[in-house]
Amino acid sequence: STNSRARELIKKGGLPFTTVVAETQTEGRCRDGSRWHSPKGKGLWMSFLLQNPSTQPATIVPALTGLALLEAMESVCDSVDLGIKWPNDLVINGKKVGGILCEAFGKESLVVGIGVNLSQKPDDFPEFLLGRAISIEMSSGQVVEPSSLVGPILSSCKSSLDPLPVALSPKLIERLGAKSTVIGTGVSLSNGSEGVVTGFSPLGAMLVLTKNNLHHINSTAGIRFHIDGSKR
Structure with missing residues (x-):
């Protein structure tokens, strides 16, 4: 995967925003450890290095x-x-089109992996992703070359992450809320209580209001979103 290759570059003294781009990945992975399907020439698969103090909220x-x-x-x-879709997916009509995987390496380094589905057709996805994943071409008919996205993504990430802020500004929190697909969604928490997603904190945590408390959720581990009456 590009994240694995980027970790090797850290060992060799790679500088922040050193970038790895691949045509395909044989071991691409998602945040939960499942496989990220990365067919050759069908998407953008990239990772870059980032200096990240260990005290920075994940x-x-x-x-x-x-x-x-x-x-x-x-x-x-x-x-x-x-x-x-908090914390790390980009979606179109509820279907995953892109994802982010951040992995710490040592005390001061972080690898940021990005995958974007660009030109897959429905038949290009394995059966377990049918109905759950989508590409830009499937959504709009537009053909986007992977190389055309690398520059804009790196430029946008540098503007946002260099220097790395200690908290999200009110403007960014508002922007995140406006683009979020989980605001107003019901959630079951790991302690058995249920609530509703109301927004995001300055540290990027998801805010869930239950009957008695406002919870700051830092991970989706153990929680379930209620979507269309189901829990997932």
Whole structure:
């Protein structure tokens, strides 16, 4: 995967925003460890290095990267209604079109991996992704070359992540809320309580209001979103 290759570059002294781009990945992976399907020439598969102090909350970089990726894609992709499914997915009509995987390496380094589905047809996706994944071409008919996105994505990410802020500004929190697909969604928490997503904190955490408390959620581990009456 591009993340694995980027980790090797850290060992060799790679500088922040050193970037790895691949035509395909044989071991691309998602945040939950599942496989990220990366067919040759059908999408953008890239990773870059980032200096990240260990004291930095783990939720800030994915939030900032998600907004930066969305901004870059909107500048290149026509007539595509992109949304952010917290914490690290870009979606179109509820289907995943892009994802972010941030992995710490040592105390001061972070690898930020980005995958975007660009030109897949329905038959290009494995059966387990049918109905769950989509590409830019499937959504709008537009053919986007992977190389045309690399520059805008890196430029947008540098603007957002260099220097790395200690918190999201009110403007960014508002932007994240406006593009979020989970605001107002019911959620089951790991402790058995249920609530509703109301927004995001300055540290990038998802805010869930239950009957008695406002919870700051830093990970989707153990929680379930209620979508169309189901829990997933």
